[in-house]
Amino acid sequence: MPSTSGMKPGGFYDSHSDTQGAAIDAFLPWLVEAIGELPIPPTGGPPLTLLDLGSSQGKNAIRAMRGLAEAIRRRTESPAWVLFSDLPTNDFNRLFANLFPHGPGSTPALGEGVFAAAVAGSAYGLIVPPASLHVATSFNMIGWLDALPHARLPRYLLATGPSARGDRSAVTDEEREPFRRQAASDLRRFYRARAGELVPDGKLLIQVFGRDEANDRSASDGIYDVLSAALLDLVDDGTLPAEVYEDLIFPLYFRTTRELVEPIESEPDLASAFRVDRAETVETPVPFNAELERDGGHGEWARRFTGFLRAFTEPVVAAAIPTNLAAEEILASLYRRVETRLEEDPDRYEFRFISVGALLTRLG
Ligand SMILES: C[S@@+](CC[C@H](N)C(=O)[O-])C[C@H]1O[C@@H](n2cnc3c(N)ncnc32)[C@H](O)[C@@H]1O
Structure with missing residues (x-):
C-alpha cells in the first residue's frame, strides 16, 4: 500500500507549486x-512514447512535457x-482539465x-509494457517512499531530521537507518521498472528534492521545522494528543546525488542497463523567497511559503488526525500557526531548494 494519497487536491497543488x-x-x-540522440521509430511503426511519473494535477508536468514534445x-x-x-x-480529474484547457473536444x-x-x-513497478518507452521523466517524486518502514521517529516528523537539533526535536542515525534502507530498495525497484520499460537508447531524467552533503543543506530545512513547531503548539494547547505528533512520519527521504546514482554503480544488472550521462546537485530558485527582498515582504513570503508546504503536507497530516477530532478546523489552525511562526521568525525557517538530478541512457 503506497504511503501517500497524493497532493492536496482540487488544484491546490497546481496553484502552489x-x-x-x-x-x-x-x-x-x-x-x-x-x-537529438533519441532513437526515432520508423514511420508507421509503434509511436514514440513519453511517460511522466508522479504527474500530480498536471500543471508542471504538462508544461514540461510540452517542452519535450516541441523538441x-x-x-x-x-x-x-x-x-x-x-x-x-x-486528482486525475484536474489533470484532464489541465490537458484540455479550452474544454472537451479541444486539442x-x-x-x-x-x-x-x-x-x-x-512508479516503483511497471507502468507501461516492456520495451515500449522512449523517454521517462520523474520530477519531485522519487523522494516519496513506496511504504513506511516499521520504525518510529517520536521526536520529529521526518527521517532526515531537523535542521537544528533542539530539546524536542532530533533524529538519531539508528532511527534514520530503516528509512535509508527503504529509500535504497525503492530506488532499485524504480530503476529496474524503467530498465524494463525503456527501449535501447531511451532516456530517463530524474529530478527530486534532496540533500547536499558537502554543504550540510537539505530541501527539508525550514519546511519541516516550522511544521513540527506548529504541530507541537497544537499539542501544547491541548488541540492534539501528543501521540499524534509522536506517531506522525512523513513518507519521504531526501537523497544526495551520490545516493541517487549509487544503484547504477553497485547493482550489476542496473550497471549493464544504464549509463549515467549527467548527475548533479543544483540549488534551484524559490520564487517566494524573492518576497524577502521586498520591504515589508515577510507577510507575503509567509503566506506563499505556507501555501507551498500545505500543498504536499496536508494530506499526510490529515490522515494522522484521529477520526473523533474536527480535522478541518485543526488543519486550518495548524497552517495558521505555520504562517504566524514564519512571519515572526523568517531567519529560523530559511528554505532553500536543493535538487538532485540524473540523466540516464538505457543501454542496448
Ligand atoms: C510533489 S508532487 C510532484 C508533481 C509534479 N511532478 C511536479 O514536479 O510538480 C509528487 C507526486 O508524486 C506522486 N507519487 C508519490 N508516490 C508515488 C508512487 N509510488 N508512484 C507514482 N507517483 C507517486 C504523488 O502522488 C504526487 O502527485
Whole structure:
C-alpha cells in the first residue's frame, strides 16, 4: 500500500507549486538537448512514447512535457504518445482539465499530433509494457517512499531530521537507518521498472528534492521545522494528543546525488542497463523567497511559503488526525500557526531548494 494519497487536491497543488516548476526548468534542458540522440521509430511503426511519473494535477508536468514534445517535433512529424502517471488516489480529474484547457473536444495542451493519456499505478513497478518507452521523466517524486518502514521517529516528523537539533526535536542515525534502507530498495525497484520499460537508447531524467552533503543543506530545512513547531503548539494547547505528533512520519527521504546514482554503480544488472550521462546537485530558485527582498515582504513570503508546504503536507497530516477530532478546523489552525511562526521568525525557517538530478541512457 503506497504511503501517500497524493497532493492536496482540487488544484491546490497546481496553484502552489511554482517552486517545483522552477526546479523542473533547471533540469529539463538536459533532456531537451539529449532528444537529438533519441532513437526515432520508423514511420508507421509503434509511436514514440513519453511517460511522466508522479504527474500530480498536471500543471508542471504538462508544461514540461510540452517542452519535450516541441523538441521531438523538431526531429519527427510522426504521432507521439505522452503518458501521465500517478497513484490511483491522485486528482486525475484536474489533470484532464489541465490537458484540455479550452474544454472537451479541444486539442490537448501538448500540440498537434501529440496524444495524451493517464495511467494510474506506482512508479516503483511497471507502468507501461516492456520495451515500449522512449523517454521517462520523474520530477519531485522519487523522494516519496513506496511504504513506511516499521520504525518510529517520536521526536520529529521526518527521517532526515531537523535542521537544528533542539530539546524536542532530533533524529538519531539508528532511527534514520530503516528509512535509508527503504529509500535504497525503492530506488532499485524504480530503476529496474524503467530498465524494463525503456527501449535501447531511451532516456530517463530524474529530478527530486534532496540533500547536499558537502554543504550540510537539505530541501527539508525550514519546511519541516516550522511544521513540527506548529504541530507541537497544537499539542501544547491541548488541540492534539501528543501521540499524534509522536506517531506522525512523513513518507519521504531526501537523497544526495551520490545516493541517487549509487544503484547504477553497485547493482550489476542496473550497471549493464544504464549509463549515467549527467548527475548533479543544483540549488534551484524559490520564487517566494524573492518576497524577502521586498520591504515589508515577510507577510507575503509567509503566506506563499505556507501555501507551498500545505500543498504536499496536508494530506499526510490529515490522515494522522484521529477520526473523533474536527480535522478541518485543526488543519486550518495548524497552517495558521505555520504562517504566524514564519512571519515572526523568517531567519529560523530559511528554505532553500536543493535538487538532485540524473540523466540516464538505457543501454542496448
Ligand atoms: C510533489 S508532487 C510532484 C508533481 C509534479 N511532478 C511536479 O514536479 O510538480 C509528487 C507526486 O508524486 C506522486 N507519487 C508519490 N508516490 C508515488 C508512487 N509510488 N508512484 C507514482 N507517483 C507517486 C504523488 O502522488 C504526487 O502527485
